[in-house]
Amino acid sequence: MNVAALEIVAFAMLLLLVATALIIVTRKTLLSVVILTGIYSFLGAGWMLLLDAPDVAFTEAAVGAGISTVLFLATMALTRHVSAAPRRLDWLPVVAVVLTGAALLYGTSDMPRFGDPAAPAQAEGSLSHFFLESERAAFEAHHGDHHDDEHHGEDEHHAASPAGKDAVGLPNAVTTILASYRGYDTFGETTVVFAAGIGVILLLSGLSGTQFTGRVESNALKRMPVLRIVTKLVIPYILLFGLYVQFHGDFGPGGGFQAGVIVAAALILYGLVFGLGPTMRVVSPLWVERLVAGGVLLYAGVGIASMLRGGNFLDHAVLASSASDGEHYGILLVELGVGVTVTAVMLAIFYSFAGRGRPA
């Protein structure tokens, strides 16, 4: 697609996003607000896909349109379905929103045009340009014209890339940058997800209160044969797809964040159809708590292992005898840690919200 056509479609989608947002603001029924929020997320995901960001679009579609809609509905079941009418127009929030919006609009006037080759992010000599160029050079050195001699001298492979020995050479540069070049930032993000999960568990008085008591909600099971069978049919494939996204993230769109959300979505789907109790027998609240911390520990453990082997924190290159192999192992493990934490946090939030409506 050429840039002009792309711009027209992207602009139309942005217009739809704005329209959806305006409709959300004017709605009083919370159910339609929740559904519209899901539509908003899906439009956003489509827009990101249009801009060649499938990794982000994945996450947005699964979290925004899938899991958060379910969580909103779960919350709504505990409260009222209609938002309270404001007693009077409060001017302070209006002024704050207008000012923030104006500042953001003003800020965009400084941004480069869409697809501008002279934009700072794409200009020669910028950090992202350096990363992408060295990754491409390293990838081509590995998979280019000499396929047959696998054990070619490492030095010669890396000589082609500007980053020298540090280039990783995986096909998906997003994963490489996320898990290796800026592995420390991603560690911070995983910790944020971890902290959010802990916060929800603390605020909603813990998962122990939602411990499965042994009562199976069989009434929900019996009356929905179609849903039951289709769910059973689909869940294995969702889990398989989650594993594919997790471990194929080095080669195609995907990685720990996306896979974690997909696996959690499969388990939440199971919970929606079969009830909370059976889900808790699959993954008990205790294990959810362990896994929330376990993923972050795995991530940090990879960093500490590289320190023990004489490198810097999260410097995956020292993990194996060859720098390239070390990077690949490190990225795989780090992504696994992210996936485990994200799955567990999503489940913890689902358990906490869905468990609150249950009679003790």
Place this chain on the structure above:
Amino acid sequence: MSAALDIVGAVLLGLGSVALLVGALGLLRFPDLFSRMHAAGVTDSLGGGSILIGLLFIGASPATLIKIGMVLFFLFVTSPTSGHALARAALYAGLRPKLTDGDDVEGPAPDLEAPPAPTTARREVL
């Protein structure tokens, strides 16, 4: 051969687009939830289905073909299921199909193997 495949694919894509348009029109024009769901079903199955099958004819590599086939499978499994769940939820909530003018279905709910009271129904959604 390849040109013939392309033509078949293009015809299917056109058919799918028309079905999407018709479905969208129906969604706007039909009077009640159940007939609107029928229109939405047209977009899902006929529209999405023929567009995907059309892409199968135009599709380039075997890997792409397999992926489109998997999307087709999931579309044809999940879309009727969600329609079924939606219609069922609407019936539980007390919505009745509108038939002809002034001849709406009234009276007690059809026997859905003892529909639960509204409060328990809401909790079961979770």
